[in-house]
Amino acid sequence: MAEENNKNENNAGTPSENAGRRNFLKYGALTAGLTLVGGSLLKVFADNKEQGEKMKVLSSDGKVYEATCNQLQEFRPAPVSNAEARKGIPNKKFVMVFDLSKCDGCKKCTEACQKMHYTESDREWIKVFTMHDAKAEAPYYLPKPCFHCDNPTCTKVCPVNATFKREDGIVLVDNERCIGCRMCMAACPYSTRFFNWSHPNSDQTAAIGNLPYSPEQSVPRRMGTVEKCDFCPDMLRQGKMPACVTGCPMDVIYFGDQNEDAVTNASGVTVKLSQFLEQNAAYRQLEELGTEPRVYYLPPKNRKYPAPDLKNIEKEKKEKKHIDMDMSSMQM
Amino acid sequence: MNLENEKIDIKNEIEILREDCLRPTRTFSRNTQIWIGSLLVIIGWGLYCYIHQLRQGLGVTAMRNYVSWGLYISTFVFFIGISHSGTLVSAILRITKQEWRRPITRSAELLTFVSLCFGGIQPIIDLGRPDRIFNLVLFGRLQSPLIWDIISICTYFCGSTVFLFLPMIPDMALCRDKLVVCDTRYKKFKKWLYTFMAIGWKGTKSQWHRLEKTMTIMTIIIIPVAVSVHTVVSYIFAMTLRPGWDSTVFGPYFVVGALYSGSACVILGMAAFRKLYHLEKYITPRHFDLIGRVVLALTLIYAYMNLNEYWIPAYKMATAEGHLLNDLFSGSYSTAFWTCQFGTVLLPILIMSFPKGRKITPLVITCIIIAAGAWVKRYLIVVPTLLHPFMPIQEVPGTWSTYFPNYVEFSVTAACLAGIFLVITLFSKLFPMMAVWEVEEGIQIEHDKQAVIELREQREVAEAKQMKEPKAKLITPITNTNN
Ligand code: SF4
Ligand code: SF4
Numbered sequence: 171m172a173e174e175n176n177k178n179e180n181n182a183g184t185p186s187e188n189a190g191r192r193n194f195l196k197y198g199a200l201t202a203g204l205t206l207v208g209g210s211l212l213k214v215f216a217d218n219k220e221q222g223e224k225m226k227v228l229s230s231d232g233k234v235y236e237a238t239c240n241q242l243q244e245f246r247p248a249p250v251s252n253a254e255a256r257k258g259i260p261n262k263k264f265v266m267v268f269d270l271s272k273c274d275g276c277k278k279c280t281e282a283c284q285k286m287h288y289t290e291s292d293r294e295w296i297k298v299f300t301m302h303d304a305k306a307e308a309p310y311y312l313p314k315p316c317f318h319c320d321n322p323t324c325t326k327v328c329p330v331n332a333t334f335k336r337e338d339g340i341v342l343v344d345n346e347r348c349i350g351c352r353m354c355m356a357a358c359p360y361s362t363r364f365f366n367w368s369h370p371n372s373d374q375t376a377a378i379g380n381l382p383y384s385p386e387q388s389v390p391r392r393m394g395t396v397e398k399c400d401f402c403p404d405m406l407r408q409g410k411m412p413a414c415v416t417g418c419p420m421d422v423i424y425f426g427d428q429n430e431d432a433v434t435n436a437s438g439v440t441v442k443l444s445q446f447l448e449q450n451a452a453y454r455q456l457e458e459l460g461t462e463p464r465v466y467y468l469p470p471k472n473r474k475y476p477a478p479d480l481k482n483i484e485k486e487k488k489e490k491k492h493i494d495m496d497m498s499s500m501q502m
Numbered sequence: 503m504n505l506e507n508e509k510i511d512i513k514n515e516i517e518i519l520r521e522d523c524l525r526p527t528r529t530f531s532r533n534t535q536i537w538i539g540s541l542l543v544i545i546g547w548g549l550y551c552y553i554h555q556l557r558q559g560l561g562v563t564a565m566r567n568y569v570s571w572g573l574y575i576s577t578f579v580f581f582i583g584i585s586h587s588g589t590l591v592s593a594i595l596r597i598t599k600q601e602w603r604r605p606i607t608r609s610a611e612l613l614t615f616v617s618l619c620f621g622g623i624q625p626i627i628d629l630g631r632p633d634r635i636f637n638l639v640l641f642g643r644l645q646s647p648l649i650w651d652i653i654s655i656c657t658y659f660c661g662s663t664v665f666l667f668l669p670m671i672p673d674m675a676l677c678r679d680k681l682v683v684c685d686t687r688y689k690k691f692k693k694w695l696y697t698f699m700a701i702g703w704k705g706t707k708s709q710w711h712r713l714e715k716t717m718t719i720m721t722i723i724i725i726p727v728a729v730s731v732h733t734v735v736s737y738i739f740a741m742t743l744r745p746g747w748d749s750t751v752f753g754p755y756f757v758v759g760a761l762y763s764g765s766a767c768v769i770l771g772m773a774a775f776r777k778l779y780h781l782e783k784y785i786t787p788r789h790f791d792l793i794g795r796v797v798l799a800l801t802l803i804y805a806y807m808n809l810n811e812y813w814i815p816a817y818k819m820a821t822a823e824g825h826l827l828n829d830l831f832s833g834s835y836s837t838a839f840w841t842c843q844f845g846t847v848l849l850p851i852l853i854m855s856f857p858k859g860r861k862i863t864p865l866v867i868t869c870i871i872i873a874a875g876a877w878v879k880r881y882l883i884v885v886p887t888l889l890h891p892f893m894p895i896q897e898v899p900g901t902w903s904t905y906f907p908n909y910v911e912f913s914v915t916a917a918c919l920a921g922i923f924l925v926i927t928l929f930s931k932l933f934p935m936m937a938v939w940e941v942e943e944g945i946q947i948e949h950d951k952q953a954v955i956e957l958r959e960q961r962e963v964a965e966a967k968q969m970k971e972p973k974a975k976l977i978t979p980i981t982n983t984n985n
Contacts, residue, residue, distance in 0.1 A: 292902075300896065327647060330642065349629055349632075351625065351629055352630070359743045361568065361893050365567060369559060393559045394559055394629070395631060459892075461743075
């Protein structure tokens with residue numbers, strides 16, 4: 171997806187390259203032939219019969235470009251129905267593995283995720299923590315997505331079944347049903363969920379505000395509802411990896427199907443899941459809570475990067491941005 | 503004393519009582535108008551703020567992703583807690599046949615009703631999408647503690663409405679009948695209202711019988727419902743894994759806290775109506791002394807609950823819980839926490855243990871502290887836990903890692919409080935604030951007791967005489983007439 175997005179960006183960003191194509195394509199052929207970005211674009215097309223009509227486009231890296239309508243290309247397949255989105259992808263059980271020994275805290279996964287989901291910078295669906303469990307222990311980085319728990323505390327407490335567990339293990343939020351009670355935020359022990367406190371900003375609304383919604387892609391977001399990491403199920407349906415996995419330059423994140431017993435990282439290295447977990451003494455976060463996360467961690471043994479700088483944390487603590495906790499004894 | 507005289511006495515007393523009770527419903531003084539006016543201003547401003555919140559989202563409040571519940575949910579817990587007052591005073595004291603309850607049942611039941619109304623809307627104010635509230639009906643799932651809340655609060659609301667209304671029926675009939683003689687504004691409306699609410703009450707024997715029977719049933723039903731309400735309110739916290747909420751004593755802790763803050767508020771209500779509506783004759787220092795004892799007992803139980811809630815985890819200091827407790831005991835919340843514990847536990851016990859402390863003024867002051875403290879305590883239950891999640895809070899905007907309610911939340915909450923006062927004021931301007939017939943019954947019983955004592959004395963005197971003059975006439979025994 172990341173690559174494809176880049177392509178779109180280029181298409182939109184450098185009109186000269188596409189000048190030939192623009193002249194070539196006919197308006198009618200364009201609308202008919204594409205599974206289009208969304209109602210808004212369709213509407214623009216319908217309203218403006220002129221071929222060269224300019225419009226603003228938000229690219230995957232959050233920049234706004236001006237482009238003519240007929241430069242736009244398919245970039246998202248039509249979302250699946252709500253019923254299907256609630257059921258999940260048949261015969262799959264998705265898992266994620268983080269190899270902490272390789273994570274250098276660059277936060278590229280967060281960036282990739284934010285691009286993919288048009289999130290504002292303060293909302294990190296996958297967040298990289300700087301951890302220092304105890305004085306004598308080594309500091310390390312801990313990227314944390316939603317754990318898509320098998321015994322999720324969040325879905326249990328939702329009064330309207332707006333957040334639900336699917337057959338393929340993924341936990342999603344249906345923001346067309348969510349009433350915004352934030353019970354799930356209180357219940358999730360991993361502080362994974364984010365609330366849309368205000369209207370999504372106008373750039374975002376212009377770009378994706380009228381996409382057809384499906385819980386699988388989590389956008390367009392709506393004020394007063396909850397959102398969180400969704401394991402990019404729309405990508406999975408296309409047989410692609412979640413944005414954070416492909417976005418990680420250090421090959422930290424492995425993703426795959428437990429039924430197939432295989433996980434793959436960004437460089438395409440595929441390993442046998444069960445063996446991988448066993449041989450590397452994998453563990454899960456806060457195992458004692460019984461939430462049964464679907465995300466595993468390999469301990470930060472033999473780090474391949476310089477240790478995190480703890481001074482930063484000290485500084486943050488002073489600025490009150492950072493409430494630190496001694497995390498020792500939390501991981502059993 | 504002569505029996506005839508006594509009957510006249512009772513009649514007079516009852517007449518005076520009725521007069522005293524109905525008088526406030528006939529006047530509408532300048533002060534009342536100003537009071538209602540200012541309440542309306544507060545409510546208006548609160549409404550404006552709420553509409554602002556509706557349009558711009560909950561982002562206009564101080565809540566952010568870590569502290570995702572704030573003042574609204576604390577207020578919800580507090581108001582629902584207050585609503586236990588009615589059950590306590592009316593039902594528990596009724597069932598244990600405490601005679602002194604009679605003049606205060608109405609205000610307690612009213613408090614229950616009103617605080618339930620305004621407590622119940624707090625979570626709706628707190629909703630991100632109140633427009634989708636019907637999803638609760640369309641897609642409601644029984645697993646969710648929130649649904650338990652809705653069910654039990656609705657049940658309690660219906661129950662307490664009936665519980666408030668039932669003993670009002672004879673009084674409504676009284677109002678209806680008395681209205682004709684006196685001259686009042688809105689006479690037509692009032693006549694219609696009283697007639698409607700009296701639902702054809704004539705005071706026949708069978709009507710009394712039915713009323714008493716229904717009251718007994720309601721009394722028995724309402725107690726477990728009330729207990730269930732605050733238990734499930736505590737479950738929205740206790741059913742999570744969060745440090746500070748993940749506690750097995752939360753149910754009883756909340757129930758006791760509710761009863762105790764509720765009865766303190768009843769005292770405040772009693773004192774206010776006594777003063778404003780000149781009911782000194784009926785609500786006496788003795789009543790304050792007795793209900794003071796009840797609050798004292800509840801405070802002691804509450805203190806015991808606090809011990810369990812804080813001492814057990816504080817002894818163990820498990821990681822996440824330990825961080826929370828450190829923050830409460832010696833960190834950023836320590837001032838609020840210890841002031842609260844001192845003001846709502848130690849101080850009330852110290853004051854109310856002495857008969858002098860149960861005099862009206864010190865008692866009212868204590869109760870104000872208890873009520874305010876209970877509110878702060880709810881806040882201290884909700885907010886610090888949210889600021890101490892399992893995962894550390896790192897690199898977030900400064901507004902996320904701290905919380906103090908902002909003007910929107912304060913305004914909306916103040917409007918709800920003003921709403922409570924407004925409904926109580928309007929109610930007291932329409933209906934008698936004491937259950938007239940219950941107090942009448944009390945007077946009767948009191949007189950009957952006196953009669954029995956006198957009778958016994960007379961008999962003893964007669965017997966003594968008889969011993970001396972064996973041929974004296976026997977005194978015909980006097981039978982007690984209840985009606
Ligand atoms: S990490 Fe939190 S939000 Fe994600 S599934 Fe588990 S409990 Fe739910
Ligand atoms: S905030 Fe939405 S998803 Fe979360 S519990 Fe409430 S209704 Fe369900």
